[in-house]
Amino acid sequence: MGWKEELSSLIQNRNTRSKLRFDEPLGKHNYFGIGGNAAAYFEVSTTDELAQVAQLKKRWEVPVALIGRGSNLLVSDAGYSGIVVRLIGEFNRLEFDQNRVDVGAGVSLPRLSKIAANRGLSGVEFALGIPGSVGGALIMNAGAWGSSFGDLVERVQVMTEEGEPIDLNHDDAQFSYRHSGLKPYFCVTEATLTLTPGDAEEVDALMQDLYNQKITSQPFAEENAGCMFKNPPGHSAGKLIDECGLKGHRVGGAEVSKIHGNFILNLDNATAQDVLSLVRHIQNRVKRERGVDLEMEVQLLGF
Ligand SMILES: Cc1cc2nc3c(=O)[nH]c(=O)nc-3n(C[C@H](O)[C@H](O)[C@H](O)COP(=O)(O)OP(=O)(O)OC[C@H]3O[C@@H](n4cnc5c(N)ncnc54)[C@H](O)[C@@H]3O)c2cc1C
Structure with a gap:
């Protein structure tokens, strides 16, 4: 066998x-x-x-x-x-105990945001426009508008390479900007988040406002994977790319968004190679013209 x-x-x-x-x-x-x-x-x-x-x-x-x-x-x-x-x-579990929530790694961020808002719990309003799962958000320490998922985390459950579930506390998880120390484990399975009690209407209004700001400033219609690069310290990756005149630059079927320079779009049957060639071109231009190294935020699989 x-x-x-x-x-x-x-x-x-x-x-x-x-x-x-x-x-x-x-x-x-x-x-x-x-x-x-x-x-x-x-x-x-x-x-x-x-x-x-x-x-x-x-x-x-x-x-x-x-x-x-x-x-x-x-x-x-x-x-x-x-x-x-x-x-x-099982990994779509969502269980509230007052302002704390046990949430499975399979739960989608928009679902978590909406349910928390319904209960008048503040903290995940920023995540309505992030189309990931809780597992992905923990690994990436996803965030927007100055908030990051890791800030809410009290406990993370991971599975080891041996198949044993273990609990980590906030500090063990080593969250930093778009990074966590959770990658070496076999899998992230769930987390306990601490949210802040608030007024349901206000939480909902903030969540909708952040969502609307996001969909008007970033491309949502075409296939993409969110921000391609991390913001280098003291810089905005999108602004650097824009200043180098790269918006709309195309390799094969992949194009730098004309709306936001930090998004690469699959406009016309792009291959992974098209996207990577465009990534390298952007990195070289930004390094040459602005002296800044751009590090990819998007994760690679199968390379
Ligand atoms: C339109 C759009 C807008 C976006 N806006 C934002 C934003 O505002 N802020 C932001 O931070 N991100 C944003 N993103 C990026 C993305 O949504 C987040 O990084 C999200 O957290 C990724 O979650 P995912 O479930 O899709 O993970 P995936 O893309 O499936 O995986 C990401 C990484 O996590 C690992 N992983 C996923 N689940 C697990 C698990 N259970 N255990 C172990 N490893 C796991 C994968 O191996 C991979 O390395 C955006 C993406 C899009 C398409």
């Missing part, structure tokens, strides 16, 4: 909501709409199955990559030769 057969046996003849597919096009599972196939694509619905994937990874030395909503990902044209895992089912 090979790893594919063993993976199939995890869900065969079981009453599970998990879904397994082989040779799955990854373009369907990320916001760029780019990327080749994954050897296996597994939507995992229970902690027990997730632990078994961790063990299978070890036993067969097969690569495993966790993805959330794929809103911060560039997937290689060659795809991924291992198992791509996405969390569903």
